Amino acid sequence: MPDFTDDDLIDIFGDRTYGRGLDYYQSGNVTDPLKINGVLYAEVWGSADEPYQTSVTIDEGGNIFSDCSCPFGDMCKHGVAVMLAWMHEPSSFMDGDRVIKSLESRSREELLETLKKLLYRHRGLIKEIGVSKAAVKNADISVIVKRIGRAINPGREYYDGSMLVNKLEPIMEETYALSSEGRRKDAAIVFLKLIDSCLDVLQDGIDDEADEIGDLIVECSEAFSENVDTLEEEAKEELIDPVLTSIWKDDWSYGLEDMLSALITRKNIDTVRQHFLKNIEANHDISHNRKGDIIKLLGDIYKSYGKPDEKVRLAEECLADKDDYARLATAKLESGDEVGAFVVVMRGLSEKEGRSVLLDDLYFDLALRLVDNKPELIDHRTSLIPALNILSGWFDAKRYAGVSGLFSKIGKLDELHETMIKCIKNKDTVAQALIYDGNVNAAIKLATDKPDLHPNVQFEIAKAAKNRGMEDEAAGIIRSFAVRKRHLWDRQLPSDELIELMISRSDMRTLRAICDQIISNKTVDIAEKMLPGLARRYPELAASLLKAFYDRMAVQVIANAARLIGGGMPEQMIDICMRKIMRDCLKSHSYYDDAMLLLKAVRDICVQGSMEQKWASIIREFASKNKGKKKLIGMIEREFGGI
Template sequence: MKELTEDTIKQIFGNTTFFKGQDYYKNGHVRGTVKLEDTLFAQVMGSSHEPYEVRALIKDSEISTKCTCPVGNMCKHGTALLLKWVFEPSSFIDADRFLESLDGISKDEIINMIGRAIKQHPSLVIEFTREEREKPRINIDAISKKIAWITSGELDYYHIDDAIDKLDEIKNIADRLKEEKSFKDAADIYFVLVEGCVDAFDEGADDSNGSMGDFAISCIKDFNECVEQINDPAYKNTLLGKIMNLARIEDYGLEASDMLLFLINDENIKRVEEYFLEKLEETRKIASDSSYRYHKEKSLGILNGLYEKLGKPDERLRLAMYALVDKEDYYRLAKILFEKKRFEEAFDAAKKGLLMPGESHYLNDLYFDIARALIGLRPEIIDFNISLNVALDLMSGCFDEEKYIAAKEVFEAIGNSGAFRSAFYKTIKNRSSAVLAMLKDGELQAAIDTVRTEPNISQGTTIAVSRAALDKGMKQESAMLMRTALERGRINDLLKVGELLKVMIDVSEVPVLQSLCDRILKNKDRGTALLLMPYLLKKSPELSALLAKNFMKDIPVEMVIKVALSVAQKSPDEGALLCRLRINQDILQSHVHYDKAVSLLSAVREIYAGNEPEWQEFIRKFAAENKSKKKLLEMVRKEFKVVL
């Protein structure tokens, strides 16, 4: 075995770990030392009640240690073992010599030796009879306690990155065990890490950036990969109980129930079903209706997924019939019947569900999926009024083009397309949906008339109709719709309305634009004013200036300059005044805005180009009014080479 020194150990482990290990060695914590080939073995007393099992490999090109403590590799306990070897090599039992001595002993003598050892230490029989069973290499209780401290005891709920870094150190131990094919030990660590993350969420951890959720999901993925490699029914059975409980209580989108998918089989599925239904019944007795419905949906969803994994459609159907009391229950039943191509039964379940309390947009979607499947089989059982009500409810929130087309397909098949469209236009509560349906059906004029006469059409819908009108060459109608949209409130900049605004300005008379600007000012609509201002510059710079004066503090300096220069083409003094208004606001706020003031003064200089007396009068008056602002005046002198 390679010769080892104290300095070598310090160099390998670093000062912090070395001195901690030195304390353990000097205090007599290293016991039961054994040497076998290139490896040293010992038990080291640490912070846990049970000693840690430590081993150290010493080869010519490698010195490494492994330990059952939470750190795992290259820890202070390994340091203590190596120091024991450096200073007390004679205290190590030489297992190589012992094994050599067995060559001269008979079989009966060896059996007697083993028998005496078992009498002294009965647990040894487990080691002798163990068949392809992983021997634990970790102290999972110690690791669990460390995780609990990280995720609750010392957790800063609003800054959890430090906690995740510490949890990641523990995950690294599991990752190494996984690579070494110690799948049970790795799975145990991954599981307690997921439990720790759930505990942190229960304690109120702020995971707004999703980092702890991502960490937990990665642990679940690694756990599942380990479980796939384990062929020990007893071990998996032990895990199953823990995971059922975790999957039931976890409500943070971590999908802990996915861990069940890799443990479930034909033998234990009934146990899992009984557990979830029993817990669900307990919840029903003590929880509110809404809480019970939530847990019911969650539990049945988990069980449905497990039966689907096992390929048991009849069991899924049986489960779907459990306690049918609301729309969501009937949705589950109809969906499974639909998947089994039992379309009439699925349609009957969907229609029953529509009469139940609660909400389920999924049921509305499924209704039309089933109806479309019945078109070629039994179209006569599709009722117009029921289908109309489903369509109206389906698009009461927002218009969905694909769903509208799917609904129309059903009504066309039963010969009621015209009646459906007419009823939809007139009765849909969301009037924007009515207008968008008209556009989809090519009823442009009807859409224009509806926007003009009904005030509750959304901005996006109004602009969509304006764009459709422009595409048809209807510029006046498009302009009218854009003015309507602007008068009703701010337009979202993301709607890309530049071309529509240009056409509106081009075809609208100035008095009409004046009326629009007056409405914007009355509504104090800053956003619409900023959007419209650059488009007004060419046709009516005076209106741009009107908006600028009223929203001066909200306008970028560059836009103020553009408006001022445009206005100045007819009235230089008006353009200069506009600049002066903004300068006054900026310099009164702070000296940090002096650069903006200089830019605006440069615009005034350009406005009075060719009229030096006017410029000189303006700048001297400006300097006189601001004589206390020494820094500003110095900047003006330097920029314009003027004597003030």
């Protein structure tokens, strides 16, 4: 077993419970301690006339779970007392494993004799070992349900999923036994109670990171379905409302609708439907998803029974919001009534407040089906309502395809663009829609009018402009981005291709102004991006950026830029490289590789400018100043030869 400290127990049980358990331990209240198969057992005397039977389980991960016959039930002061006894007096615990091993070598007669003596001295054991199939047959499920309530106890904040499942597993075993003995209705009731109680603690926020409670819910759901399969119609009807209640609680999509499916038959499907309608009428907080799942379930079952019209009628009875209209339209569409489905969608758009993704998408799906043969049904002004809904969030090309397709077919794409530019607040979405439709001019104007568009959207517009041969416009967008002040977390940058385009389409004066603004804004990332292109065209501008930001730039960037600029400005580039070495590369031997990269750049600049003597002087002086750094000197000698 892992070692524990008193602080560990305080963290697990809490200060108050630990303090009381410490008093019990120090008062000698722990008696007859025993360890069997990694579980600690003991009797702990408290305020009752008889000692409490306490056990402590410690799993492989070092998690502690205690169980007790006291009113508190588990994780109590008696469990603390047992743990303290184990921590401080492990030798006081009888080795139950050794006793059991010795029993294995005894004969049947010896074991029976020993058992008789135990039963005589401890008559309470007779009840425990006397449990039989008869006991299971006569078990009172109300008692089992109460035990579930005691085990759940949602006020216990220290519970996690594993602990709770450990407490419920014995109850599940008893419930499986009920099923084996033919008490299938009772077993179904208990399984349903387990599901309902577990959903309650999940809603209370219990820690179930490993999804152990979820697995238990799924297992109980499957067991419930197996048990109700053979029940009479009357018994099934009694379970409909409780099952619906559990389904409404299921915010985690555990598939509890399958339990309802197990209850449904040809005889009772209309009864189930009535229960469902009463439930949704009485409970307005029901999840749209759960409600939709059951409508689909009942509709599909009606369809399998050869009653597709009942699926439509059910959807009509559930009209309360836009999603309900979408479900009704879908039911009509499945029955082959495209026009009827479109009429329902139109009603949903015009009669109900709020929005529905399902309804908006369904509108364009149906409109595109009908526009060729029933053009009179399509009104472009009405079509703008779901179109603007779709464009009100982040741009979704798949959803927008239907919008674009319809307005293109009816010849109203320009009107759509004008409306979205005027009405949609999220101009990023508008710009992406314009690019999707190939309206690059409008997208460029939007980027000019709204320079605060998201960088990636700006880059998309610039790329689209470049691909259309509008290089000056593309360069203008990137120029606007380059001089913009940005947040530290705003790390998006144009592609190298767009940077090169911007530099090539800008004159010296414009680029100087851009470089001055970049230095003022301290946007080193865009400076790094522009260095290669500037170094090839306007070395003095690249040098100004390098001088301003060398202390924040990557060593490789400095070395590459210095080589490009060095032919025209060797002294400045050598100076910047040596400053960077002295400032950042001599702190530790872990930076010596960076120092070598910059020294190589200095050598290349000197060779390029026929300044070999200057290089020899630089490297000798540098080696002399750093002669104590033996690793660095060794690297210099290997790279540059004798100094």
